[in-house]
Amino acid sequence: MIETYNILSPDFERDAPRELMLLSIISQSFFQPFSLEDNLLVILTALTSGSGVGFNRAMLFLKQGDRLKGEMWLGPRSAEEAGLIWEVLSTPGIGYVEILEHNRALVSKNQETLSGRLKGLVYAADEEGALIPAYAACRKEILLVREAASEPLVDRRFLNVIGVDEFLCIPLLARDDIVGEIILDNAITRTPITPADIKLAGLCGLMAGNYIYSTTLHRKLLDMEKMAAMGEMAMFVTHQLRNPIVAVGGFTDQLLKPDIPEDKKRRNLTIIRDEVRRLENIIYQMGHFLKVSLKEPVYFDPGPAIAAVLSSPEILTKSEGYVLNAKLEPCLPEILCDPTSFSEVIRNLLDNAFDATPAGGTVSVRGYRKNRSGFVLSVRDTGRGITNPDKDQLFRPFFTTKENGMGLGLTFTKRVMDTCGGKVEVQSRAGKGSLFKLIFLCREKELTT
Amino acid sequence: MKKKILLVEDEKALCLLYEEELSREGYAVTAVTNAEVALAELGTTAFDLIVTDIRMPGKNGIELITQIMGLRKDIPIIINSAYQSYKEDFMTWAADAYVVKSASLDELKTKIKQLLGD
Structure with a gap:
């Protein structure tokens, strides 16, 4: 006994x-x-x-x-x-x-x-x-x-x-x-x-x-971790900024040569414009990540927030050519999280799922109660999956397998879940797909009269 | 006959830029965007020199160099990276030159000339 x-x-x-x-x-x-x-x-x-x-x-x-x-x-x-x-x-x-x-x-x-x-x-x-x-x-x-x-x-x-x-x-x-x-x-x-x-x-x-x-x-340990993260960030930003700068400089040099044909001139200008936009986006994302401070978690109904993300123009555009299905259990409980961060986290996971999945693949969202005090929101894809070495680094700031990713989405997700006392679980098989589970604290919906 | 350069660069715009600029210098450039394709090209063509990036999705530049060393030890390799810090990684010492990416391609072009004895 x-x-x-x-x-x-x-x-x-x-x-x-x-x-x-x-x-x-x-x-x-x-x-x-x-x-x-x-x-x-x-x-x-x-x-x-x-x-x-x-x-x-x-x-x-x-x-x-x-x-x-x-x-x-x-x-x-x-x-x-x-x-x-x-x-x-x-x-x-x-x-x-x-x-x-x-x-x-x-x-x-x-x-x-x-x-x-x-x-x-x-x-x-x-x-x-x-x-x-x-x-x-x-x-x-x-x-x-x-x-x-x-x-x-x-x-x-x-x-x-x-x-x-x-x-x-x-x-x-x-x-x-x-x-x-x-x-x-x-x-x-x-x-x-x-x-x-x-x-x-x-x-x-x-x-x-x-x-x-x-x-x-x-x-002291936290300070050291912060310093290490800062060092990593500086290295990452250098790389992220250097590539578009090299492209802008290199294609501008070509433009300055006297024998450049008209169509190449136009092509170079288009590349330069795109790279400058990319630079702008990098700076915006870095600024957003650095300044973002998480709000206190509160209990709220996740249903409308999930529906809003799924029907947002960016997710609708991204899901073109994919099968996107969502199944939430009826009478969702109230979950503990900051509602704004919650929406951003769902958007991040969906973004990753579409990016990792070839066109024609399936992305599924599920919402269900794990037990009396736990609510699971999962995002599953049928994409390329995550290799074992990459799994260990998933939540590390600036780790990314995407060509133009910043490696901040899952770091943010982990931060949000830690702040609200929740958990993130990942299951993945290379070549088969990934399943991300967010587990929130929950309570029964308060009845309003 | 033109000397053959294999260029490995995952950034499409940079790949195009390097390909054009090195072709203008009189080289026959094969530009690829990942290490796997680079290894396939190495199996079919006798390149005179390789220029490779380090941070790339899939197999990175250091893994690529290690594999190339197993296939053809004699081929000169130039690392062309946005990261200064990889210079301290001893695995990059196997390369014949290390160039930090710059808007001016002069250093890269000079190193290529030196290594090819032009």
Whole structure:
């Protein structure tokens, strides 16, 4: 017998140990499409919420270059505010999404918030003789500071800002590097920090450090991918522009020769005009690709959009000499996608299908429900198919097997499907044809009265 | 007798341009738009020189060169490409010359003359 459990929603009982609740909130937040800043805010929240460790306030320093910079400070400014916040945070059933929304306001850039007061604090991150709080990061050790006012290692400016005598410094480590530091205190309740609090806060610090590290690596990787794509784009554009430029230059040179007959003159001018139009089209398409930003996906009825594409003049012209058939199941559900991008994606797939298929071939469009939450829109052709090496590169920007293609259509398709939480699947056999399946999230159509 | 050049170029307008310009220089030019046809031509005609593009649909110029080397090692090959970067691909080093496409065909014509000893 096999039992299955959802990885992302471990529902703990309300009386579950606070450590489990805390780790659950933090680890689940990493799987949400939150920014680094928002996820760090979730960690600070967990450290200060009723269901978390239960510190009153949490302050975050992040390492930027060789400096530790005060970034966020979460917590109430007074006992009254504390009562209000903790009431919200301890509401049964409240999740990290609600907590996040609630706490964003508390760490806004408004100078009146705690975060505003923290912004001016910057320390060298690896300096000999550093003062607390940077001292903890430099030594890579958790520090519990008591009687801070009489401790010479505490920076006076920091002490003025934090305004308490007892606080905990948790350095955030990623492998062996410092990526930040969290400072925790109980400024409102004045309860002493316990060894159990320190252990749990230390564990949160490890998670936060590793999260910052992996996010930074991921960002670097994305930057590298972008750079590589830019390089590839530059190479592709050079080629795309150079060929028509050579044709324009070469045929113009011929025109300038004295012995050119009238019919050849006319032919050359026609070629030059066509090549200039091609250049114009390349520039237009590049501009379109570079500026296109995808809109938020919404649920909509795909039926009218598919019908509009199928009956558009360009598809009708392209389908001349082919068999084009479309079969959509009755009562289509609503699918999740940006409607404009959806139409463009269908147009792209149909374009590719006709381009890959010899005249007389068949292009079929199908729309059907895969299961309760999935809707498939497929485009099948009886064309030349895709070879295995080409299959691996299909969605790479600027990869094309067409003579005058830009190699951006399927890249765009993949981007659209990723944005709306959908998928693209490709089945193809060289010489037999291809099948492209777009799988969208869907829901039943809302009834209107 | 005119020297025979096999020209492989997938861009139809460029194919026409090169064919006309090299014919004007006194060569017998066979212009084809893909590598498969080029290989078929090589089987029937004894060309003195080959000019080929690299990025072409189907078999690309580098694959074509590799196959030509297996058939006839002695035939001079000129790569005529819009890409500067392929010069760094060692597979292109098998060619006798590498010309980056330009609106002026002077460099291509000069290389052809040099390789044919004209």
